[in-house]
Amino acid sequence: QKEVEQNSGPLSVPEGAIASLNCTYSDRVSQSFFWYRQYSGKSPELIMSIYSNGDKEDGRFTAQLNKASQYVSLLIRDSQPSDSATYLCAVNRNDYKLSFGAGTTVTVRA
Amino acid sequence: DAGITQSPRHKVTETGTPVTLRCHQTENHRYMYWYRQDPGHGLRLIHYSYGVKDTDKGEVSDGYSVSRSKTEDFLLTLESATSSQTSVYFCAAGRAEEKLFFGSGTQLSVL
Numbered sequence: 001q002k003e004v005e006q007n008s009g010p011l012s013v014p015e016g017a018i019a020s021l022n023c024t025y026s027d028r029v030s031q032s033f034f035w036y037r038q039y040s041g042k043s044p045e046l047i048m049s050i051y052s053n054g055d056k057e058d059g060r061f062t063a064q065l066n067k068a069s070q071y072v073s074l075l076i077r078d079s080q081p082s083d084s085a086t087y088l089c090a091v092n093r094n095d096y097k098l099s100f101g102a103g104t105t106v107t108v109r110a
Numbered sequence: 111d112a113g114i115t116q117s118p119r120h121k122v123t124e125t126g127t128p129v130t131l132r133c134h135q136t137e138n139h140r141y142m143y144w145y146r147q148d149p150g151h152g153l154r155l156i157h158y159s160y161g162v163k164d165t166d167k168g169e170v171s172d173g174y175s176v177s178r179s180k181t182e183d184f185l186l187t188l189e190s191a192t193s194s195q196t197s198v199y200f201c202a203a204g205r206a207e208e209k210l211f212f213g214s215g216t217q218l219s220v221l
Contacts, residue, residue, distance in 0.1 A: 004152075006152075031207065032206075032207045032208075034209075042214075043200060043212035043213060043214055043215055044153070044200075044210075044212050045212070046209050046210070049208070049209070088152060088153065092206045092207045094207060095206070096141055096158055096160050096166075096206055097143075097155055097158060097168065097206055098143075098155075098206040098210060099155070099169075100145075100152045100153040100154075101152050102150055102151055102152035103152050
């Protein structure tokens with residue numbers, strides 16, 4: 001079983017819609033959870049971090065964490081063409097390492 | 111890139127040759143990482159460093175070695191390159207439980 005698993009995608013949504021991305025992790029001791037965005041041919045950049053159960057909102061992005069279900073999600077509201085990218089879920093077990101999922105590619109149709 | 115520079119940006123080499131990739135950071139991060147990125151696999155950790163001369167293996171370390179003689183430099187060496195090591199290599203620095211900053215990546219092709 002992979003440590004971090006994501007919907008393989010690709011996910012295509014119309015402009016203005018909500019994009020919903022899901023991620024599950026296998027290690028119950030995981031403490032920190034992240035979403036990185038990666039544009040084609042570029043390096044990943046952090047867009048959201050979440051450490052406790054519940055929702056965390058930042059602009060059009062909402063991260064949701066459920067530790068009991070070992071589940072993390074990212075909602076992108078009012079999706080824009082500039083949101084077209086690959087979104088990487090990442091998990092830290094309170095050690096030096098960050099484990100990434102394979103990523104979900106999102107395409108926003110104008 | 112938050113002060114993280116990778117070199118070279120592109121490299122083509124032949125099977126069996128040694129290859130060294132360099133990562134240089136200017137932000138005095140204690141922790142540095144080497145990842146490789148392949149389609150369908152996302153980012154996989156090769157090696158990481160938690161201080162000068164302090165390194166450890168990641169999940170895909172076979173065939174790779176690293177060295178960190180100064181805080182700002184983290185080198186990744188492929189001792190004898192194989193075609194399976196054709197990939198995009200990313201260096202990162204920062205704290206895994208807070209935020210990692212990534213370099214621009216190195217596209218390595220082993221023929």
